[in-house]
Amino acid sequence: MKIAVLSGKGGTGKTLVSVNLASVTKESIYIDCDIEEPNGHLFFKPKNYVLESISVKIPIVDERLCSGCRICVDFCKFNALAFIINKLIVFDDVCHSCGGCIVFCPEKALSEKDKLIGIAQCGVSENVTVVTGTLNVGESSGVPIIKKLLKDFPLGKEFIFIDCPPGSACIVMESIKDADYCIIVAEPTLFGVHNLNMVYELVKLFNKPNGVVLNKCLEGENPSEKFCLEKDIRILGRIPFDQELGKLNSNALIAVRENQTYRDLFSSLLQTVTKEVQHETVTNP
Amino acid sequence: MKIAIPVDDKSMETSVCQSFGRTPYYLIYDTESQVSIFLDNSAVASQGGAGIKAAQTIVDNQVHALITPRCGENAAKVLMAADIMLYKTINTSIKDNIAALNNGKLSLLEDIHPGFHGHGG
Incomplete structure (x- = not known):
C-alpha cells in the first residue's frame, strides 16, 4: 500500500x-x-x-531553419517561447517539456536537448x-x-x-x-x-x-x-x-x-x- | 516615439496598473501625434509566462519605450532583446508619467524582479 x-x-x-x-x-x-x-x-x-x-527535454532552435511563423510561440500555453527581431528565444525555466513546439514546427527548426x-x-x-x-x-x-x-x-x-x-x-x-x-x-x-x-x-x-x-x-x-x-x-x-x-x-x-x-x-x-x-x-x- | 504603459482601464483618466505582465490593458501612446490606443492584454490569464507574452505584444506594436512600476526578468529579457527602453513610473497618473517622459524626468527602471510565479503581484 x-x-x-x-x-x-x-x-x-x-x-x-x-x-x-x-x-x-x-x-x-x-x-x-x-x-x-x-x-x-x-x-x-x-x-x-x-x-x-x-533531466528534462527542452527545445533548441536551429536559426537557419526557423521561418518566423510563430506557430510554436502561439502553441505554448506557458509562453516559454518569444519571437523577437527575427530571433526565437526559448525560456528554459518556463518550459514544461511537453514537446508540442517541436511537433508543430513546420520547418523542423526545433529539436530536443537534455537539461539536467x-x-x-x-x-x-x-x-x-x-x-x-x-x-x-x-x-x-x-x-x-x-x-x-x-x-x-x-x-x-x-x-x-x-x-x-x-x-x-x-x-x-x-x-x-x-x-x-x-x-x-x-x-x-x-x-x-x-x-x-x-x-x-x-x-x-x-x-x-x-x-x-x-x-x-x-x-x-x-x-x-x-x-x-x-x-x-x-x-x-x-x-x-x-x-x-x-x-x-x-x-x-x-x-x-x-x-x-x-x-x-x-x-x-x-x-x-x-x-x-x-x-x-x-x-x- | 511610441510608448506603452500598463493601465487598469481603457481611459486616459485611469491608473497605471501595478503589474506589467498581468495588467488588463496597455496604453500605446505616440508622443508626436499624441494618438492613444488601448490594447487588451491577452497574457492576463496565462497559466505561466505572462510577462513573456505581454512583452511579445509590446514588441509587436513597435513600441520604443515602456513606462511601468515594475517588470520581471523574463519580460525584461524580451524587451531588452528588442532594444525597448524601460522607465519607472513616478506615480499612478498616466498624464503625469507622459509629461515626465516628455520633460526627460523619468529614470530608467533598474530593479528587475525575479518574478512572482503565481505567488503575488
Missing part, C-alpha cells in the same frame, strides 16, 4: 511521521518527495547509495529502502523528479511511504496522485489549522481516503483537533509535544529505533492506518 504523508506547512512533522512509520514496519520503502529540501536521508543515513541524474534538473538516490537503512530526490537549486519545477521517483523505484514492498513536499501545489499533487491513503499531519495552532484546511481540500479533490495525525499535542485546546471534529475527519493518532522526542529528532535519530515508548506509539499508528487502508479497499475497491 502506498501511503502519502503531507501537511500544509513545513515543520509540522511529515518527515517525523513517515520516517518513523517506515521504520516500525517489517520492511518498507520510504520515498522523499520533498525534492526542494529532502531531509529523510539525514535520519536513515542509507548505505550503498546509488545515484541517477534526472536534479538527482535521484536509492540506498538501504536496515529494514527500509530509502529513495531521495533532489532538485537543483534555481530550478522551478520538481514534478519530473517526483514522477521518476514514484515510477522507477517502488519494487512491490508491502508498505511504501511517500514523504510529500509541504503545501498544496503541483509537486504535492504529483506526490499523492497514486497514493492509496493520505495521512495529514497537523499542529495545534491557528496557522496550522489554516494549512490543514488547504491540504484537506486537496485530498478531497483527489478523492483520497485520509486521516489526520495530531502532532505536538499539549494539554488544553487543540485548534486542529477541533477542526477535525467539525469536519468529521478521522483522527489517526496523537504525538505529544515531548522534549525527549524533540531531542532524538534534532539529533537526526529515528525515535522508534531508540525508544520503546515511541516504537509502541508508531506501531499502533501503523496498525490504525493499515486497518483504514484495508477498510477503504473493501468498501471502495
Whole structure:
C-alpha cells in the first residue's frame, strides 16, 4: 500500500511521521518527495547509495531553419517561447517539456536537448529502502523528479511511504496522485489549522481516503483537533509535544529505533492506518 | 516615439496598473501625434509566462519605450532583446508619467524582479 504523508506547512512533522512509520514496519520503502529540501536521508543515513541524474527535454532552435511563423510561440500555453527581431528565444525555466513546439514546427527548426534538473538516490537503512530526490537549486519545477521517483523505484514492498513536499501545489499533487491513503499531519495552532484546511481540500479533490495525525499535542485546546471534529475527519493518532522526542529528532535519530515508548506509539499508528487502508479497499475497491 | 504603459482601464483618466505582465490593458501612446490606443492584454490569464507574452505584444506594436512600476526578468529579457527602453513610473497618473517622459524626468527602471510565479503581484 502506498501511503502519502503531507501537511500544509513545513515543520509540522511529515518527515517525523513517515520516517518513523517506515521504520516500525517489517520492511518498507520510504520515498522523499520533498525534492526542494529532502531531509529523510539525514535520519536513515542509507548505505550503498546509488545515484541517477534526472533531466528534462527542452527545445533548441536551429536559426537557419526557423521561418518566423510563430506557430510554436502561439502553441505554448506557458509562453516559454518569444519571437523577437527575427530571433526565437526559448525560456528554459518556463518550459514544461511537453514537446508540442517541436511537433508543430513546420520547418523542423526545433529539436530536443537534455537539461539536467536534479538527482535521484536509492540506498538501504536496515529494514527500509530509502529513495531521495533532489532538485537543483534555481530550478522551478520538481514534478519530473517526483514522477521518476514514484515510477522507477517502488519494487512491490508491502508498505511504501511517500514523504510529500509541504503545501498544496503541483509537486504535492504529483506526490499523492497514486497514493492509496493520505495521512495529514497537523499542529495545534491557528496557522496550522489554516494549512490543514488547504491540504484537506486537496485530498478531497483527489478523492483520497485520509486521516489526520495530531502532532505536538499539549494539554488544553487543540485548534486542529477541533477542526477535525467539525469536519468529521478521522483522527489517526496523537504525538505529544515531548522534549525527549524533540531531542532524538534534532539529533537526526529515528525515535522508534531508540525508544520503546515511541516504537509502541508508531506501531499502533501503523496498525490504525493499515486497518483504514484495508477498510477503504473493501468498501471502495 | 511610441510608448506603452500598463493601465487598469481603457481611459486616459485611469491608473497605471501595478503589474506589467498581468495588467488588463496597455496604453500605446505616440508622443508626436499624441494618438492613444488601448490594447487588451491577452497574457492576463496565462497559466505561466505572462510577462513573456505581454512583452511579445509590446514588441509587436513597435513600441520604443515602456513606462511601468515594475517588470520581471523574463519580460525584461524580451524587451531588452528588442532594444525597448524601460522607465519607472513616478506615480499612478498616466498624464503625469507622459509629461515626465516628455520633460526627460523619468529614470530608467533598474530593479528587475525575479518574478512572482503565481505567488503575488
